[in-house]
Amino acid sequence: MIRELRTLIAIAETGTFAAAGARLGLTQSAVSAQIQRLEGALGMPLFERTRRAASLNEAGQQALGVAHEIVALFDSLVSHGGAPTAAPLLRVGAIASAQPVLLTRALALLRERMPGARARVAPGVSLGLLGELSAGDLDLAVMIRPPFALPPELAWRPLLTEPFVLALPARSRHTDWREALRDEAFVRYDRASFGGRLVDQFLRRRRISVNESLELDEIDAIVGAVEAGIGVALVPLTHTHRRGRFDVRTLPLDAPGFAREIGVVSLREGERESPARVLADALEDVARTLG
Numbered sequence: 001m002i003r004e005l006r007t008l009i010a011i012a013e014t015g016t017f018a019a020a021g022a023r024l025g026l027t028q029s030a031v032s033a034q035i036q037r038l039e040g041a042l043g044m045p046l047f048e049r050t051r052r053a054a055s056l057n058e059a060g061q062q063a064l065g066v067a068h069e070i071v072a073l074f075d076s077l078v079s080h081g082g083a084p085t086a087a088p089l090l091r092v093g094a095i096a097s098a099q100p101v102l103l104t105r106a107l108a109l110l111r112e113r114m115p116g117a118r119a120r121v122a123p124g125v126s127l128g129l130l131g132e133l134s135a136g137d138l139d140l141a142v143m144i145r146p147p148f149a150l151p152p153e154l155a156w157r158p159l160l161t162e163p164f165v166l167a168l169p170a171r172s173r174h175t176d177w178r179e180a181l182r183d184e185a186f187v188r189y190d191r192a193s194f195g196g197r198l199v200d201q202f203l204r205r206r207r208i209s210v211n212e213s214l215e216l217d218e219i220d221a222i223v224g225a226v227e228a229g230i231g232v233a234l235v236p237l238t239h240t241h242r243r244g245r246f247d248v249r250t251l252p253l254d255a256p257g258f259a260r261e262i263g264v265v266s267l268r269e270g271e272r273e274s275p276a277r278v279l280a281d282a283l284e285d286v287a288r289t290l291g
Helices: 002-014 015-026 028-042 058-079 096-113 126-132 177-183 192-206 219-227 275-290
Strands: 048-050 054-055 089-094 118-123 140-144 154-169 185-188 211-216 233-236 248-251 259-267
Touching: 002 028, 002 058, 015 028, 015 118, 028 058, 048 185, 054 058, 058 192, 089 096, 089 126, 089 275, 096 118, 096 140, 096 192, 096 219, 096 275, 118 248, 126 192, 126 259, 140 192, 140 275, 154 177, 154 192, 154 219, 185 192, 185 219, 185 233, 192 233, 211 219, 219 233, 259 275
Parallel strands: 089 118, 089 140, 185 211
Antiparallel strands: 048 054, 140 259, 154 233, 154 248, 154 259
16 A cells, blocks of 8 residues: 555645646556545545545545655665665556567567566456556556547557458368358457457448357467367457467458557656666567567
């Protein structure tokens, strides 16, 4: 709860959730989420909330005094620990297909450029990662570009564009992707994911009906299902699958623009040489070698 207590102090000193977020490098929604966790842990509200402002109530004023004491004691404990303070932990979210090559190579560059940097990678789908980032639980996320505008405090940096192809079992004799979709069972990219929405929109625009047999949310699982002969699938051609990781065939689509964009989302605020910014730069450098 040290982080939440620091946020409480920042709100009291700056006067608003937004100003506290700017000081701490958090979105306003992340500040709100931390205060909600703190109030939940204490079992009482700390603020009088109106449509325009939030001010500390009596319980909040009392909690603020204790928060100053706890944070001061914690900082004193750290400063007198005798051992060098470890570098801050960088919390990175990433979709599964970005982790084996793109992210790991970027993390290696991070270690070269910031020796001692530490990172923890949290897997997830793009929508979930975006929620964790907004709540302040992640420092940046490697994900599919959302089909909606990001809040102004978040920045999008494009990395890779991956065109969709039709994946078929290696033994399939189909040479036309439309015929294959018509004749074979279909393994669907989960419609709840950003990539799956692109597939669904493509099928709807083309007025293509499919014989759906399975729905999955990870590209490796989808291509693995195709390899096992369960059906065919519309999947993005990732740098991993271009290497022939699975024994499948792919057919190109006459559909310019049908692709998913991979990028990194992070807070606009923060020092240029922060670990999050250095990792974002490293991701761009690696993406240029993979494009």
